[in-house]
Amino acid sequence: MTAPAEVRVLLVDDQELVRSGLRRILRRKDGFVIAGECSDGAEVPTAVREHDPDVVLMDLRMKEVDGIAATRALRAHAANPPVLVLTTFDDDELLSGALRAGAAGFLLKDSPAEELIRAVHTVAAGGSCLDPAVTGRVLRTYRTATPARDGRGVDGLTAREVEVLALIGRGHTNGEIARHLGISEVTVKSHVGHIFVKLDLRDRAAAIVHAFDHGIVAPS
Structure with a gap:
């Protein structure tokens, strides 16, 4: 039986400590390769071209280009890898904005490691993942701000x-x-x-x- 392909992940977060923690969670033994890292959304298009990731794990709040703008920019990219937003903020407006920009889902940073692993595999396989802790509120905000x-x-x-x-x-x-x-x-x-x-x-x-x-x- 052929082993499943490894999931290539691009980490986008302006905090090195966070990226280091994600590297420790998304290990090769669980089917992941960290294809590259970015400290700001402005770096994402170039990194996607260079590293060809299967999933972009995206922070929302960054100094120059935020995660929503970076996600929106990827929709015009030829490869257009799926984006999983990972944030400390259960801010309904931000998370619904990420969905409108084209994110495949979102997860709060205090989620268990097992949930992150499952979410990245799900998004890589073409699914969506919405953190149940805030899904109801975020969807209400999404539908309010999105034309009917x-x-x-x-x-x-x-x-x-x-x-x-x-x-x-x-x-x-x-x-x-x-x-x-x-x-x-x-x-x-x-x-x-x-x-x-x-x-x-x-x-x-x-x-x-x-x-x-x-x-x-x-x-x-």
Whole structure:
């Protein structure tokens, strides 16, 4: 059996002490390689080009270019690796801003190491991860600050697509959804694409908000 590929992580935080702690948690034995490090968001585009990370672990508050601006800039980058925001601030405006900028999720820095490891693997596999400690509040802020969609709910979705949307809302990756539903990952990707088009959703974070808004899943 082929060993799973290592996840290449780019650390972005203006505190060396924090980056050192993250290096100790995201070890090779758990499937990680620290591809590079940045001390400010301004360094991120160049670092992504040079190191080709699978996940960018992004701080929010930095001196020159903050994590939201850096995340937004990556959306125009050819590789566009997923961003997992890691912050000490349970600031609803900041975290919802990170989602609007295109982050795949967020985690508070006081989360257990095991939760960080799981979150980085999830995001690397194409899933989303929202810290349950603040998810409900952040989603309320997100939907308040984001222009309303056309209110289609789940109208137009097939029963299978509703199942897939519910699993996206719970943070599952395409691979996990495929195993849960007993279908191929290619089929899951097709369903996800149809959901995004039918509901006019930009990304998985928007799909999670939609699932919460329409009662398909509820904040834990």
